[in-house]
Amino acid sequence: MKNWIIFISILLLLTGCNKSAENQHSSQNQCVSTPDTILRVATISRSTSYYTLRGGHEMGYDYELSKGLAEKMGKRLEIKVAKSNEELISMLGDSADVLAFPVVINKTNKEKMDFVDKETITHQVIVQKHRRSNKQKQDVLDLIGKKITVVQGSKYHHRLLNLNDEIGGGMEINTVSTDYNEEQLIKMVSKGEIEMTVCDNDIAQLQRRYFKNLDIHLEVSHPQRNAWAVAKNDSVLLKEINSYFADNEKTINRLYTKYYEPKVSKSKDKDVPIFIDDKHISVYDSIFKKQADSTIWDWRLLSAIAYTESRFNPNAGSFAGAKGLMQLMTETMLALGANPKTMLEPEENLRLGIEYLNRTYQLIQSARTNDDRIRLTLAAYNAGLGHIRDAQTLCELHGDNPAEWKVVKRYVRLLASPDYYNLPSVKCGYLRGSETADYVDDIMDLYATYRRKFKK
Numbered sequence: 001m002k003n004w005i006i007f008i009s010i011l012l013l014l015t016g017c018n019k020s021a022e023n024q025h026s027s028q029n030q031c032v033s034t035p036d037t038i039l040r041v042a043t044i045s046r047s048t049s050y051y052t053l054r055g056g057h058e059m060g061y062d063y064e065l066s067k068g069l070a071e072k073m074g075k076r077l078e079i080k081v082a083k084s085n086e087e088l089i090s091m092l093g094d095s096a097d098v099l100a101f102p103v104v105i106n107k108t109n110k111e112k113m114d115f116v117d118k119e120t121i122t123h124q125v126i127v128q129k130h131r132r133s134n135k136q137k138q139d140v141l142d143l144i145g146k147k148i149t150v151v152q153g154s155k156y157h158h159r160l161l162n163l164n165d166e167i168g169g170g171m172e173i174n175t176v177s178t179d180y181n182e183e184q185l186i187k188m189v190s191k192g193e194i195e196m197t198v199c200d201n202d203i204a205q206l207q208r209r210y211f212k213n214l215d216i217h218l219e220v221s222h223p224q225r226n227a228w229a230v231a232k233n234d235s236v237l238l239k240e241i242n243s244y245f246a247d248n249e250k251t252i253n254r255l256y257t258k259y260y261e262p263k264v265s266k267s268k269d270k271d272v273p274i275f276i277d278d279k280h281i282s283v284y285d286s287i288f289k290k291q292a293d294s295t296i297w298d299w300r301l302l303s304a305i306a307y308t309e310s311r312f313n314p315n316a317g318s319f320a321g322a323k324g325l326m327q328l329m330t331e332t333m334l335a336l337g338a339n340p341k342t343m344l345e346p347e348e349n350l351r352l353g354i355e356y357l358n359r360t361y362q363l364i365q366s367a368r369t370n371d372d373r374i375r376l377t378l379a380a381y382n383a384g385l386g387h388i389r390d391a392q393t394l395c396e397l398h399g400d401n402p403a404e405w406k407v408v409k410r411y412v413r414l415l416a417s418p419d420y421y422n423l424p425s426v427k428c429g430y431l432r433g434s435e436t437a438d439y440v441d442d443i444m445d446l447y448a449t450y451r452r453k454f455k456k
Contacts, residue, residue: 039075041066042096044082045421045429047183048206048259049101052428053320054384057329061259062100062228068251069098069244081429083422089113093231098241102202102226113229114238118245118252124159124221125204127189128196130213138218144170149194151180156198159221181417183207187434190214205260209319210435258319272311274446281454282312284325287347291354296361300450302354304443305378314346326353360385366392368403375405375440379412383436386428391415393425409437 043050043062050060063079070077080096082088085103092099092113102120103109126143140163150156152175164171174194176185182199189197190211199207204216230237245252275281281288281303288306292299309327310316317323321330323343330340336355342348360380367373380388391411392402400407414420415431422429 037075038078039066039070039073040078040080040095040097041070041100042080042082042088042091042098043100044085044088046418047430047432048202050079050081051430051432052384052386054329054332054381056384056386057320057331059320061255062102064255065252066098066100068248069241072244073240083418092229093234097230097234097237099229101228103229105225105227109229113232114234115227115229116238116245117227117242119225119227120202121223122200122202122226123219123223124156124198125201125216126196126198126218126220127186127204127207128215128218129189129192130215140167140218140220143167143220145172147172147174147195149174149176149185149188149197151176151178151182151185153178156182160198163220178419179414179417183416183432184413184434186211186214202260272307272313274307274449275453278453281450282307284312284346284350287350291347291350295354295358297354297357298447298451298456300454300456301374301443301447302350304446304450305353305357305381306350307446308439308443314349315344324349324353326350326356328352328356332356357381364388366403367405368401372403372405375444376408378440378443379405379408379436382439383412383431383433384428387415387431387433387436388412390421390426390428390431391433394420394423397423397425405440409440412437 043060043066045051046060048060049062050058052058058079066079067077080091082091088099088101089103089109089112099113102122103113103115105115105119109115126148143163144167148160148171150160150173157173157175160171160173164173182197182203185194185197186199186204186207187210188194190213198220201216201219204214208214208216228241230241276283281300284306285299285303288299288302291297292302306312306325309322310325312325314325315323316325316327318327322328325346326349328343328349330343333340333343333352336352338348338352357377361373361377363385364373364376364380367376376388388408391408391414394411394414395402395407398411400411402408411420411433412431413433415426415433418430420426421431
């Protein structure tokens with residue numbers, strides 16, 4: 001019975017995503033509530049505002065601030081996710097009390113809503129590779145004769161067209177379809193596949209967490225004021241939010257730094273060798289072999305997962321709060337019936353990581369081959385099964401095979417695009433899909449190396 005309860009808990013955590021505006025999502029324990037005990041917050045699913053990770057773990061600058069506000073007010077937080085800025089604004093006063101998203105402060109919006117005092121200022125920037133020779137473009141006139149890639153019809157496209165007129169022409173504006181988004185184009189810049197792109201400075205700052213070789217200093221637009229908003233003349237709630245922001249300035253600054261201004265890591269973790277000698281992958285080989293004996297998992301594959309997750313560092317911690325060799329979240333350990341205080345114990349962390357993999361593997365019934373099933377399991381371990389099921393749903397909608405990883409992977413990447421994660425059939429919203437796709441590939445490539453070099 002206990003195992004069955006754990007199984008149900010995991011199932012609920014893995015599949016509990018729902019980002020539709022028509023459905024309510026409670027970010028705190030369920031209880032009998034009245035309108036006076038609920039804070040209804042609307043936002044948009046994206047990498048800086050709100051998204052979910054494996055185990056249903058919720059993240060985002062606006063989400064964390066909303067959670068703190070609800071706790072201060074003694075209310076239960078209810079997150080509602082809009083598909084666009086237009087839908088977000090339409091929800092205010094009807095299904096949402098607060099717009100927890102950087103809404104543009106302009107004359108039209110000021111007639112519809114009241115803005116909180118805490119503002120952010122954004123502007124569009126050129127994203128290009130940083131060069132030691134300092135030859136990256138530092139003036140808009142330097143863009144003449146340069147190829148800049150943006151999504152067709154996006155606000156960045158429109159801005160470049162206007163800027164090209166302002167400087168007398170000469171820029172080569174290359175457009176791509178809406179299958180791409182800012183994050184994918186930024187990655188292409190980092191890899192040298194395109195020369196440069198344009199995005200908002202806050203998004204560019206966040207992406208430097210992942211791509212450390214970028215320069216984002218060249219501004220190509222005027223500043224734009226943005227802030228949270230409440231319904232027109234809701235002075236009581238407006239005063240409550242302004243008071244919360246004023247009293248928690250340090251917390252707000254910490255969260256802003258966490259999501260928008262990540263420090264460029266000087267860590268040497270990526271330089272940790274993939275094995276320590278010709279006979280050992282890591283100092284934990286005996287633990288991996290012992291745990292693998294009673295499972296379907298090859299100890300060399302488990303080692304590849306642990307290397308990718310933590311570089312075999314039992315004290316490793318992630319941006320999202322995952323810890324240990326297998327980078328487990330507190331919510332995951334609790335769902336598995338474990339004590340989070342044991343999270344950093346290597347053998348226990350590995351045991352629970354395997355248990356999580358087993359549960360996920362069992363939930364993935366439709367796979368073309370066992371290799372596909374393993375890859376789908378790894379993708380779900382990284383992103384959460386809900387997101388992978390969203391990608392499989394997109395496969396089916398487009399007439400593709402949802403049981404084949406190389407097919408599903410294409411749609412996993414597309415879950416970073418609003419044209420896809422805002423579709424009604426997509427339940428879990430935004431996902432940094434390129435990271436999940438690369439995660440699976442990296443592990444399986446490393447596993448192949450371990451298979452060639454080390455005996456089972």
